[in-house]
Amino acid sequence: MNLVFAEKYDLFKCFQCGKCSAGCPVLMKGPLNIRRLIREVLLRDDLVSICQRSEIWDCTTCQACTLRCPRGLRPHELLMGIRGSLVEAGKIPETVSEALENVFKQGNPWGWPRSKRHEWAADLGVKDLTRGDRAGRLLFVGCAPAYDPRVQSVTRALAGTLLSLKADFAILGNEETCCGSEVRRMGEEGLFEMLAEDNSRLFSKYNVTDIMTISPHCYNVFKNEYQNGGRQVKHYTQVISGLIGEGKLTFPGKLEKVVTYHDPCYLGKQNGIFDEPRNIIKAIPGINFIEFDRSRERSLCCEGGGGRMFVEASPGSGERLALTRIADAVKMGADIVATACPFCLLNLEDAVKTAGCEDKIQVRDIMELVAEAIRPA
Amino acid sequence: MSNAVLVIGGGIAGMQAALDVANTGHKVVLVEKAPSIGGHMLQFSEVFPTLDCPQCIGTPKMTEVSAHPNIELMTYSEVESVSGSIGRFNVKIRKKSRFIDAARCTGCGECAIACPISVPSEWDLALGQRKAAYIPFPQAVPAVYTIDKTACVECRKCEKVCDAAAINFEAEDEFVERVIGAIILATGYEVFDASLKPELGYGTYPNVITGYELERLDQAGGPTGGKIEVNGKEPQNVVFIQCVGSRDKSVGVEYCSRVCCMATAKQAHYVRHKIPGARVTVCYIDIRAFGKRYEEFYERVQGEGVIYRRGVVSEVYKRDDKLVVRAEDTLLGEMFEEEADLVVLAAGIVPGKATVELAEKLNIPLGPDGFFLENNPKLAAMESGVPGIYLAGCAEGPKDISDSVVQAGAAAFMALLAVVGAEGEPDREPVRS
Numbered sequence: 001m002n003l004v005f006a007e008k009y010d011l012f013k014c015f016q017c018g019k020c021s022a023g024c025p026v027l028m029k030g031p032l033n034i035r036r037l038i039r040e041v042l043l044r045d046d047l048v049s050i051c052q053r054s055e056i057w058d059c060t061t062c063q064a065c066t067l068r069c070p071r072g073l074r075p076h077e078l079l080m081g082i083r084g085s086l087v088e089a090g091k092i093p094e095t096v097s098e099a100l101e102n103v104f105k106q107g108n109p110w111g112w113p114r115s116k117r118h119e120w121a122a123d124l125g126v127k128d129l130t131r132g133d134r135a136g137r138l139l140f141v142g143c144a145p146a147y148d149p150r151v152q153s154v155t156r157a158l159a160g161t162l163l164s165l166k167a168d169f170a171i172l173g174n175e176e177t178c179c180g181s182e183v184r185r186m187g188e189e190g191l192f193e194m195l196a197e198d199n200s201r202l203f204s205k206y207n208v209t210d211i212m213t214i215s216p217h218c219y220n221v222f223k224n225e226y227q228n229g230g231r232q233v234k235h236y237t238q239v240i241s242g243l244i245g246e247g248k249l250t251f252p253g254k255l256e257k258v259v260t261y262h263d264p265c266y267l268g269k270q271n272g273i274f275d276e277p278r279n280i281i282k283a284i285p286g287i288n289f290i291e292f293d294r295s296r297e298r299s300l301c302c303e304g305g306g307g308r309m310f311v312e313a314s315p316g317s318g319e320r321l322a323l324t325r326i327a328d329a330v331k332m333g334a335d336i337v338a339t340a341c342p343f344c345l346l347n348l349e350d351a352v353k354t355a356g357c358e359d360k361i362q363v364r365d366i367m368e369l370v371a372e373a374i375r376p377a
Numbered sequence: 378m379s380n381a382v383l384v385i386g387g388g389i390a391g392m393q394a395a396l397d398v399a400n401t402g403h404k405v406v407l408v409e410k411a412p413s414i415g416g417h418m419l420q421f422s423e424v425f426p427t428l429d430c431p432q433c434i435g436t437p438k439m440t441e442v443s444a445h446p447n448i449e450l451m452t453y454s455e456v457e458s459v460s461g462s463i464g465r466f467n468v469k470i471r472k473k474s475r476f477i478d479a480a481r482c483t484g485c486g487e488c489a490i491a492c493p494i495s496v497p498s499e500w501d502l503a504l505g506q507r508k509a510a511y512i513p514f515p516q517a518v519p520a521v522y523t524i525d526k527t528a529c530v531e532c533r534k535c536e537k538v539c540d541a542a543a544i545n546f547e548a549e550d551e552f553v554e555r556v557i558g559a560i561i562l563a564t565g566y567e568v569f570d571a572s573l574k575p576e577l578g579y580g581t582y583p584n585v586i587t588g589y590e591l592e593r594l595d596q597a598g599g600p601t602g603g604k605i606e607v608n609g610k611e612p613q614n615v616v617f618i619q620c621v622g623s624r625d626k627s628v629g630v631e632y633c634s635r636v637c638c639m640a641t642a643k644q645a646h647y648v649r650h651k652i653p654g655a656r657v658t659v660c661y662i663d664i665r666a667f668g669k670r671y672e673e674f675y676e677r678v679q680g681e682g683v684i685y686r687r688g689v690v691s692e693v694y695k696r697d698d699k700l701v702v703r704a705e706d707t708l709l710g711e712m713f714e715e716e717a718d719l720v721v722l723a724a725g726i727v728p729g730k731a732t733v734e735l736a737e738k739l740n741i742p743l744g745p746d747g748f749f750l751e752n753n754p755k756l757a758a759m760e761s762g763v764p765g766i767y768l769a770g771c772a773e774g775p776k777d778i779s780d781s782v783v784q785a786g787a788a789a790f791m792a793l794l795a796v797v798g799a800e801g802e803p804d805r806e807p808v809r810s
C-alpha cells in the first residue's frame with residue numbers, strides 16, 4: 001500500500017464507481033484507466049512500476065474526472081502527483097524535460113528567446129508597464145500567444161481591437177514569464193512555484209489589480225492556483241462580450257458563415273465560462289451559429305492540456321480527439337470551428353491538416369472573427 | 378389546551394398519520410398545499426416489491442380521510458404562521474382561492490372542456506397537458522376543479538358553462554385559525570432536478586427521462602395510456618442510470634435516497650414486461666435491496682433478463698439518432714457504449730423547497746441534508762426536537778412507502794401522547810399573547 005499517495009489524495013474514500021474513468025476522454029481509446037489506477041496505487045506495492053507506465057502522460061488534465069467524482073476526490077491530481085515523483089526521480093520523457101528546461105531558461109516551454117517575447121506587439125503601439133506606461137488592466141499575453149506564429153494572429157486581433165476602442169490596457173513586455181500552468185501539470189511543482197512567485201512579484205511591482213488573459217490555462221492558474229491577492233482575473237471573452245453588451249463594440253462588417261464553437265476545458269467545464277464566447281459569436285452579423293452535440297459541460301477535450309502539447313500519446317492510444325471533433329464539425333456542415341484557447345486552436349487546426357479537409361473547414365479563434373467583422377464590409 | 382392534531386402534508390404518510398389520530402376520536406386538521414391529497418405514491422404505476430397498484434391501496438385512504446368525521450381536510454392550503462407551544466399552538470392557515478367554490482362544484486368538468494388554455498400537467502410531470510381550469514387527476518380528493526390563475530387568460534368561457542354557478546373570478550384567499558395540541562410534519566420530498574447533472578443530457582434530449590416520468594408512462598391512466606413510448610415509438614434499448622442526485626457530492630447530495638435501487642428494478646421490470654424484446658441495462662454503483670422481500674425482487678428482475686452492469690454512467694451524447702450512454706463496466710474493467718433509445722435516470726429524493734420556510738415558521742432545526750432533523754436517528758426518528766412537533770415520512774429523510782407508513786403511525790402515537798387528556802376543540806378562539 002502506498003500510504004503517502006493514499007492519504008494525500010484521499011484514495012481510501014474512492015468507491016470505485018467508474019464515473020471518472022467513464023468520463024475520461026482518453027480512456028475510451030487508450031490504456032489510461034484512472035479508476036483502476038486509484039485502486040492499484042492504493043493496494044499494490046509496486047508503485048514504481050505503476051508510475052512508469054507511459055499512459056501516466058496521457059492525461060490531458062481536462063478535469064472531467066475531478067468535476068464529476070461523486071465522492072469529491074480529485075483523480076487528476078493523483079496523476080500530477082505521480083508525474084511529480086517522476087520529475088523528482090528524473091524519469092520523465094525527453095520532450096517533457098526539454099519543455100521544462102525551456103521554461104526555466106527562456107520563460108516559455110518552446111525555448112523561444114526571452115528577449116523576443118514582446119515582438120508580436122512591435123508595430124502596434126501597445127502600452128508596456130515595464131517601460132513606464134500605466135494602465136488599468138494588464139493583458140497577460142502568455143507563451144503561445146506571444147511567440148507562436150499562428151496564435152500571434154489572435155493576440156494581434158485582440159490588441160488591435162482593444163486599441164481601436166481606446167481601451168485602457170498594457171502588457172509586461174519582455175518581463176512577462178510563463179504562468180506555470182502546464183509546468184505544474186507536468187509535475188514540476190518547484191518550478192511552478194518559482195514562476196508563480198516571479199509573476200506575482202511583477203504584478204505587485206507594477207500595481208496590477210486587473211488581469212486579462214488570452215489562454216484559458218493562464219486564466220485558470222491565476223484565478224484558482226495563484227495566491228493573487230484579490231486581483232481580478234478575466235478571460236478576454238468576458239471582456240469582449242462585456243464591451244459588446246455595453247454597445248462599445250459594434251460590427252460594421254459581416255461574416256456569412258456557419259460557425260460552431262468548441263468549448264475549451266479550462267474555460268468551460270473547469271470555470272463555467274460557457275455563455276460569453278457564444279454571445280460574441282452570435283453578435284457578429286451574418287453568422288449562422290450551430291452547436292456541437294457534445295458542448296458545454298460535455299465538450300470533448302482536444303487533448304491539448306496537461307503538458308500534452310509536449311509529449312506524444314502512449315502507444316495504442318488511438319485517434320486524436322481533435323480529429324473526432326473536426327470530423328463531427330464537417331458532418332454538421334460548419335464552415336468554421338471557433339474556439340478561445342491557443343492549444344485548442346493549434347490542435348484542431350493540426351487535425352484539419354491531418355484529415356486533409358482544409359477546403360471544407362477552418363479553425364479560428366473567436367477574436368479573429370471579431371477583428372474580421374469590425375472592419376467595414 | 379387543545380387535543381386536536383395538525384397534520385401538514387396529505388401524501389401517504391400524512392394520510393396515515395391523520396387516520397391513526399382521528400380513529401382514536403381526536404380531531405385532526407389536515408393541510409395539503411396541492412389541490413388534492415394523495416402525494417407522490419398515487420403517481421406511480423406499481424409499488425415494489427409486491428407490484429400492487431398504488432391507486433388500489435391509496436384511493437381508499439383518500440376517501441376515508443375526506444369522509445372521516447374527525448378530520449377537517451384543507452386542500453390547496455398552506456400553513457401561514459404558527460405560534461405557541463405543545464398543547465396550544467395557534468395556527469393560521471391560508472386557504473388559497475381555487476376561483477371555483479368547492480362547496481358548489483359538482484366535479485362535472487364542463488369548465489375544463491370549455492377552457493381554451495392548455496399547460497403542462499404537474500401530475501403527468503409535463504408529459505401530458507391540463508387546462509387552466511383543471512382537476513389534477515380523475516381520482517382527486519376532493520373531486521373539485523381549480524382555476525390556475527397563472528395560466529388563465531380570463532376569457533370566462535368556463536363561467537358560462539358551469540351549471541352550478543361555482544366559478545368566482547373575484548374570490549380571494551381565506552385565512553382560518555385553529556388551536557392545536559400537536560403537529561405532525563408529513564411534507565414529503567421533491568425529486569432531484571436531473572438537469573443539474575448536465576453530462577447526462579436531461580432537458581437536452583427528450584428521450585432522457587426520470588424514473589418518475591417512466592411511472593407516468595407505464596400507468597394506465599397516464600398520458601400514453603400505459604404505453605412506454607417516446608415520440609410515439611416503443612424503445613428497444615433502454616438504459617437505467619442509478620444514483621442521479623444521490624450519493625453525489627458534486628451536486629451536494631451526499632446521502633443515499635434509499636428507494637431508487639428498488640424503484641429502478643421495478644421500472645426495468647415494467648420495460649421487460651411491456652416490451653418483451655427490449656434490451657434493458659441498469660448501470661449502478663451498489664445495489665441496496667435491504668427491505669423485506671427486496672433482495673428477492675432484485676433477483677427476480679435480474680432473472681427477467683435485465684442486465685446489471687456495475688459502473689456509473691459518465692456521459693450521454695448523441696450519435697445520429699441514437700443516444701450513446703458511456704460507462705465503464707468496472708467488473709470487466711472495460712469501457713462500453715450502449716446505443717439507447719431511452720435513458721431513464723433514477724433521480725434522487727431531495728427536501729421540498731418549502732422546507733426551509735416551514736422550519737423557520739415552526740422554529741425547528743433542519744439537518745445538514747436539508748431534511749427536518751430528528752431528535753435521535755435511532756431512538757426518536759419521529760420526534761423533531763421541539764416538544765409537540767413530530768415527523769413522518771420523507772420530511773425526515775428519504776424512505777420508501779412501508780417505512781413512511783410505519784413512521785406515520787409512530788408520529789401519530791407521539792402526537793396522541795402529547796394531547797391525551799387535554800380538552801378543547803381546534804376551532805376555539807385562539808388566545809393572543
Ligand code: SF4
Pocket residue numbers: 013014015016017018019020021035038065068069070071072073075
Ligand atoms: S469517480 Fe471518484 S469515487 Fe468514483 S471511481 Fe473515480 S475517484 Fe473513485
Ligand code: SF4
Pocket residue numbers: 020023024025026027034058059060061062063064065066075076079
Ligand atoms: S483529467 Fe481528464 S484526461 Fe486526466 S484522468 Fe481525468 S478525465 Fe482523464
